[in-house]
Amino acid sequence: MTKREMIAILGMVIADDEKKICKLIEYLVNWDEIGIRLLGTAYDGLTALQLINEKKPDILLTDIRMPGMDGLRLIEEAKMQNEILKCIIISGYKDFQYAQQGMRFGVRDYLLKPINQEDLTRTLKKLVKETQEQISIQSSRLHLEETIKNYTGTFKHLFLKTVLQKQLNELEENILQEVEKINAADIMKNSARCIAVKSNISYREFTEESYQLLTEKTLEIAEVEFSSHNWIWISEVTEEGIFFLLFSDALDRKELLESINHIKERVLSLQDLFPRLYFNAVVSEQADSCIQLIKRIKESRIAIGNRFLTGLNTVSEIKPTFINAGLSSAMDARILKLLEDRPEAFDMDEIKKCVEAAKHIMKAEDITSCLQVKKNLLLLLNYYLNGFKQLDSSLDEHEKVSWFSEMYEHCTSLEQTFRLLEDTLCETLMNVLDHLKNREIKPVIYAKHFIEENKGINIKLEELAKNTGFSYTYFSSLFKKETGKTLTEYIQMVRIDTxxxxxxEKERSISEVAELAGYNDIKFFTRQFKKTLGVSPNEYRKLFTNR
Structure with missing residues (x-):
């Protein structure tokens, strides 16, 4: 077979509302040399879609801004007809949002105007090469997909999922007892290694959509890489990263590391689409039994969590001695002592000082595991959230802890984890204080109305405070600040007014009046009445009736 015959002949359509751009693209590329046949051009989105439906191209090169239908909508509609259509965006608008939206539809590249001949040719050659690779591995890929779906593959995946759901401090023997119910004998017919991969976006730029898209792209890149070697693998995505088990009795270590580094390079090539993109991967030692593989998975989880210590954008092997999670009782004791001194919870400057003190404590220790760091950061977070809860009982502590834990996984350094804690605490306190400003007046009005409506009788102060959404201590203080009276004084005033x-009413006796006003002891009623008005109930009645 000649070199020319080996080149895949792919059909392509160009869509751009500028005719001179379409002509320029036609003349920039040596189509025969790279193995592409130009099927036609269109100058608006609707015409382009009609041309795609007629010509069935393999590649679409489209502008974003076009009349009738923009490029992103065109890609979406076209891929509904042909999901394997390869799409390239060209645009004069360097906009991350457009590129990100395009990637969601499977856009392979994003080229800026004015179009560079070298960039365009390189991109098109890459698509032709990928097509050749897809053809060459098609039969083996079909076989591998069938393997994943069969009895053994299903249980391998269930095995990995089960182990990843366990706490890191759970004994391997206990996990083994559970996974043995999943037919462990079939799982370990071959030796295996665990690879943990973490493609990451800094938490300051994090969005659910962009991170999910990045994870999907990383998974896609890794699967193409593994398929090219005919390896048998399974994968599982968790908050901690993407975990792969590769099964082979003759898995060449050097070849494996080269492949992981190749995956790293391809992921990091997406830097233009994802701001502050980072990549880390760890490769375990070989496992020859189920219990060994359970240990390798646990080691991989700890190691990928320790990426703060190993540096960004690295591929590293887990050393055989790596079992110790590096827990420091001295660090725990010093952090607990810091909290026992009860740092001020409602002052942002004091919060920052406490976080800084905690950072010095942790950095003074010989940190060998970020698990310990996260544990103590959560300890600090919960201390302050409990304090904030005293101010605002509507605060959802679990939601805050869950959010912090998720964002922790997107930190890129130890320093950033402390900034995350400080930002979380200060922002939460600010929200609590703002919330209280909006809520304070209404609860006081409600309490006053409730007391007056019930004439100050049978008022349970703790229950009244609870109904306003505040603790009794805080609400008492708030009520005094707004009315100038304590709750007890206000209730007393309402009873005296009653x-x-x-x-x-002349027909009512003094004892009857006292009882209706909520006083069981007429002597106590008389003292309170005189203390408030300066005259006894009898004297007040005479003053009123003599007017």
Whole structure:
């Protein structure tokens, strides 16, 4: 077979509302040399879609801004007809959002105007090469897909999923007892290694959509790489990263590391699409039994969590001695002592000082595991959230802890984890204080209305505070600040006002008035009435009736 015959002949359509751009592209590329046949050009989105439906191209090269239908909509509609259509965006608008949206539809590249001949040719050659690779591995890929679906592959995946769901401190023997129910004998017909991969976006730029897209792209890149070697693998995605088990009795270590580094290079080539993109991977030692493989998976989880210590954009092997999680009781004791001194919870400057003190404590230790760091950061977070809860009982502590734990996985350095904690605490306190400003007046009005409506009788202060959404201590302080009276003083005032009205009714006795005003002891009622108004109930009645 000649070199020319080996080149895949792919059909391509160009869509751009600028005719001179379409002509330029036609003349920039030596189509025969790279193995592409130009099927036609269109100057608006609707015409382009009609041309795609008629010509069935393999590649679409399209602008974003076009009349009738923009490029992104064109890609979406075209891929509904042909999901394997390879798409390239060209645009004069360097906009991350457009590129990111395009990637969601499987866009392979993003070229800026003015179009560079070298960039365009390189991109098109890459698509032709990928097509050749897809053809060459098609039969083996079909075989591998069938293997994944069969009895053994299903249980291998269930095995990995089960182990990853366990706590890191759970004994391997206990996990083994559970996975033995999944037919462990079939799982370990071959030796295996665990590879943990973490493609990451800094938490300051993190969005669910962009991270999910990055994870999908990383998984796609890794699967293409592994397929090219005819390796048998399974994968599972967790918050900690993407975990692969590769099964082979003759898995060449050097070849494996080269492949992981190749995956790293391809992922990092997406830097233009994902700001501050990072990549880390760890490769375990070989495992020859189920319990060994359980240990390798646990080691991989700890190692990928320790990426703060090994540096960014690295591929590293887990050393045989790597079992120790590096837990430091001295660090725990010093952090607990810091909290026992009860740092101020409602002052942002004091919060920052406490986080800084915790950082010095942790950095003073010989940190060998970031598990210990995360544990103590969560300890600090929960201390402050409990304090904030005293101010605002509507605060959802679990939601905050869950959010912090998720964002922790997107930190790129130890320093950043402390900034995350400080940002989380200060932002939460600010939100609590703002929330209280909006809520304070209404609860006081509610309490006053409730007390007056019930004439100050049978008022349970703890229950009243609870109904306003605040703790009794905080609400008492708030009520005094807004009314100038304590809750007890206000209730007393309402009861005396009730008694004053009842005393104008001549037919009621003083004892009856006292009882209706909520006083069981007439002597106590008389003392309180005189203390408040300076006259006894009898004297008040005479003053009123003599007017």
């Amino acid at each position: 008694a004053k009205k009842l005393l104008t």
